[in-house]
Amino acid sequence: xxxxxxxxxxxxxxxxxxxxxxxxGAHIINGDAFQVYRRLDIGTAKASKEEQSxxxxxxxxxxxxxxxxxxxxxxELARKIIDRLVAKNIPVVIVGGSGLYIRSVLxxxxxxxxxxxxxxxxxxxxxxxxxxxxxSIDEISAEKIHFNNRRRVLRAIEIYLQTGLSKSALxxxxxxxxxxxxxxxxxxxxxxxxxxxxLERIRLMFAQGLRSELAELLxxxxxxxxxxxxxxxxxxxxxxxxxxxxxxxxxxxxxIHYAKRQKTFFKNQFNISSFTKREEALEFLxxxxxxxx
RNA sequence: GGAGGAGUAGCGAAGUGGCCAAACGCAGCUGACUGUAAAUCAGUUCCUUCGGGUUCGGUGGUUCAAAUCCGCCCUCCUCCA
Numbered sequence: 001x002x003x004x005x006x007x008x009x010x011x012x013x014x015x016x017x018x019x020x021x022x023x024x025g026a027h028i029i030n031g032d033a034f035q036v037y038r039r040l041d042i043g044t045a046k047a048s049k050e051e052q053s054x055x056x057x058x059x060x061x062x063x064x065x066x067x068x069x070x071x072x073x074x075x076e077l078a079r080k081i082i083d084r085l086v087a088k089n090i091p092v093v094i095v096g097g098s099g100l101y102i103r104s105v106l107x108x109x110x111x112x113x114x115x116x117x118x119x120x121x122x123x124x125x126x127x128x129x130x131x132x133x134x135x136s137i138d139e140i141s142a143e144k145i146h147f148n149n150r151r152r153v154l155r156a157i158e159i160y161l162q163t164g165l166s167k168s169a170l171x172x173x174x175x176x177x178x179x180x181x182x183x184x185x186x187x188x189x190x191x192x193x194x195x196x197x198x199l200e201r202i203r204l205m206f207a208q209g210l211r212s213e214l215a216e217l218l219x220x221x222x223x224x225x226x227x228x229x230x231x232x233x234x235x236x237x238x239x240x241x242x243x244x245x246x247x248x249x250x251x252x253x254x255x256i257h258y259a260k261r262q263k264t265f266f267k268n269q270f271n272i273s274s275f276t277k278r279e280e281a282l283e284f285l286x287x288x289x290x291x292x293x
Numbered sequence: 294g295g296a297g298g299a300g301u302a303g304c305g306a307a308g309u310g311g312c313c314a315a316a317c318g319c320a321g322c323u324g325a326c327u328g329u330a331a332a333u334c335a336g337u338u339c340c341u342u343c344g345g346g347u348u349c350g351g352u353g354g355u356u357c358a359a360a361u362c363c364g365c366c367c368u369c370c371u372c373c374a
Contacts, residue, residue, distance in 0.1 A: 099330080114328075148335075155328075255331080258332095264326095
């Protein structure tokens with residue numbers, strides 16, 4: 001059984017995870033797409049070094065800001081760690097807000113090894129033609145993916161070019177059953193409360209020196225680095241002339257949008273128990289843990 | 294006191310007689326999600342028993358027909374006193 005703490009940003013995942021993991025002697029695996037980046041500390045709201053020292057952490061601070069990292073690497077690394085811990089009978093807690101990353105670990109998602117596919121001719125096509133092309137090689141996926149969702153249409157085509165199999169055919173081969181048994185929990189705040197927490201946290205980030213964190217990093221890494229696509233950093237990079245207040249507004253807005261997508265994903269893509277209060281979630285996790293012994 | 298300008302849905306903003314329950318943007322709400330996922334994309338937002346009903350500062354008119362034209366009133370802005 002692995003324990004997962006998911007849900008929205010600023011919902012208190014980190015704190016809950018630390019508390020729970022300490023109580024049961026678990027290791028924590030980060031399930032957040034941007035906490036894998038070293039030195040992106042303030043803006044990704046990582047647990048502090050002191051907090052991290054309380055419980056062994058994995059998949060946090062593992063790549064440099066200018067390195068590409070994707071779900072493919074994440075899945076592989078996470079499974080290795082989980083298998084190792086499970087073999088030693090150490091409980092595993094995954095905490096994070098990147099739902100798809102977590103899904104790829106929990107379920108039978110199979111990613112083909114990266115191979116070169118020449119996408120140049122497709123990138124020139126307009127959305128409509130691109131989608132028509134997809135329909136000619138993979139009707140099922142074409143039906144599922146909206147033609148305006150260019151990124152996904154392109155990816156589906158790329159899969160076909162790389163593997164010779166359509167995206168939908170590959171997915172049909174995969175089991176629908178979870179790869180690992182899991183218990184997942186989230187703290188579901190009222191929208192108003194969560195919004196207030198988000199704003200408060202962004203203010204805190206600025207007070208903690210988010211601006212200078214970025215400035216220092218930009219001395220070493222180009223502003224186009226993958227790590228800088230994280231909310232908080234990208235807004236500062238794109239709007240170098242903004243005042244703190246303007247940036248806080250923008251980052252706040254983007255974070256609220258992000259939080260909404262997270263909620264939709266977690267509620268609809270997982271079997272998840274949601275609680276209004278952190279203490280209730282903790283109690284539920286502890287009960288589940290005891291029951292599993 | 295005088296001269297101009299403006300008041301449109303939660304906000305911004307088009308529209309200047311019928312094709313207007315009213316473009317577009319934002320915000321909000323719902324959803325999709327298998328290698329950029331803190332990303333990408335879609336739907337939806339006056340009321341409704343889905344027949345229809347009530348809107349464009351207020352009010353009274355003109356017209357077969359008004360957000361659009363006319364009168365009066367209210368509010369705001371600029372300039373002059």
